[in-house]
Amino acid sequence: MSSSATGRHANKTSPLIPAAKAKLLEGKKGLIVGIANDQSIAWGCARAFRAFGAELAVTYLNDKAKKHVAPLADALEAPIFMPLDVNAPGQMEAVFERIAKEWGRLDFVVHSIAFSPKEALHGRVVDVQRDGFLTTMDVSCWTFMRMAHLAEPLMKKGGTLFAMSYYGSQRVVKNYNIMGVAKAALEAAVRYMAAELGPKGIRVHAISPGPLATRAASGIPEFDALLDKARGKAPVRSLVSIDDVGVATAFLAHDAARLMTGETLYVDGGYHIMD
Numbered sequence: 677m678s679s680s681a682t683g684r685h686a687n688k689t690s691p692l693i694p695a696a697k698a699k700l701l702e703g704k705k706g707l708i709v710g711i712a713n714d715q716s717i718a719w720g721c722a723r724a725f726r727a728f729g730a731e732l733a734v735t736y737l738n739d740k741a742k743k744h745v746a747p748l749a750d751a752l753e754a755p756i757f758m759p760l761d762v763n764a765p766g767q768m769e770a771v772f773e774r775i776a777k778e779w780g781r782l783d784f785v786v787h788s789i790a791f792s793p794k795e796a797l798h799g800r801v802v803d804v805q806r807d808g809f810l811t812t813m814d815v816s817c818w819t820f821m822r823m824a825h826l827a828e829p830l831m832k833k834g835g836t837l838f839a840m841s842y843y844g845s846q847r848v849v850k851n852y853n854i855m856g857v858a859k860a861a862l863e864a865a866v867r868y869m870a871a872e873l874g875p876k877g878i879r880v881h882a883i884s885p886g887p888l889a890t891r892a893a894s895g896i897p898e899f900d901a902l903l904d905k906a907r908g909k910a911p912v913r914s915l916v917s918i919d920d921v922g923v924a925t926a927f928l929a930h931d932a933a934r935l936m937t938g939e940t941l942y943v944d945g946g947y948h949i950m951d
């Protein structure tokens with residue numbers, strides 16, 4: 677039994693993907709970054725990976741976030757539970773050092789974080805100030821590149837790196853603004869990193885979910901209209917859940933997906949194929 681985040685394994689009532697019977701990822705160890713609460717996409721990913729048998733390291737933003745994330749880390753039986761604010765010097769290195777010390781290797785990383793200051797996100801791309809642009813790109817894109825850099829030496833037998841993107845990288849989505857620019861850079865970074873790391877058996881993917889009502893999404897004006905549009909236009913006529921995103925992400929971490937890399941995988945009910 678792992679050491680736990682709150683000293684007890686809470687949330688026993690919440691089943692971990694009841695349909696997942698086969699422990700397809702048994703023996704794999706991964707880092708999940710971006711759980712804020714039980715609506716987070718990172719939580720959907722963590723639940724799926726755990727349900728398939730993977731062992732997880734989980735991070736939380738800061739002390740304020742810790743109380744929300746700790747019960748979730750407990751439910752995941754995460755043996756590593758650490759703070760990670762990517763703006764705090766040394767914290768990212770500390771997470772990878774602990775993983776190196778405790779596990780000596782890593783099979784996957786899920787990067788599910790993004791941030792843009794309100795004044796940058798809510799204005800026109802044309803008007804974005806340098807500071808807001810740099811912060812947006814730093815947290816939402818560069819940190820994925822840095823995590824790959826730190827993960828590479830731990831992925832001696834290969835591995836998979838995931839980042840969360842959005843359709844606003846490809847088309848102009850109302851109110852997505854500068855984050856669309858950051859996601860376009862993120863998807864390009866995924867392709868370059870996939871080319872660079874492929875010979876080492878390390879695969880790199882962007883996952884592009886349809887809109888989900890999370891805390892991050894609450895910073896986007898008129899988000900409800902985006903949800904309504906997604907529901908109406910997607911061929912399957914329904915919104916995606918964080919579990920849908922989690923299971924698709926977990927599939928790509930499986931050895932059976934070893935010849936897939938550099939992909940932007942849409943989990944959006946088919947929305948992106950429609951005009």
Ligand SMILES: NC(=O)c1ccc[n+]([C@@H]2O[C@H](COP(=O)([O-])OP(=O)(O)OC[C@H]3O[C@@H](n4cnc5c(N)ncnc54)[C@H](O)[C@@H]3O)[C@@H](O)[C@H]2O)c1
Pocket residue numbers: 709710711712713715716717718737741760761762763787788789790791815840841842843884885886887888889890891892893
């Ligand atoms: N919600 C959507 O509709 C949607 C759709 C497609 C892609 N995404 C992407 O999914 C990812 C996860 O977002 P979410 O929707 O689950 O929202 P969320 O609010 O649950 O997660 C965002 C996470 O980013 C973390 N974060 C922000 N600044 C950070 C920092 N400085 N250091 C470390 N962590 C930091 C937050 O702590 C939080 O855990 C983001 O990349 C987002 O752009 C979201």
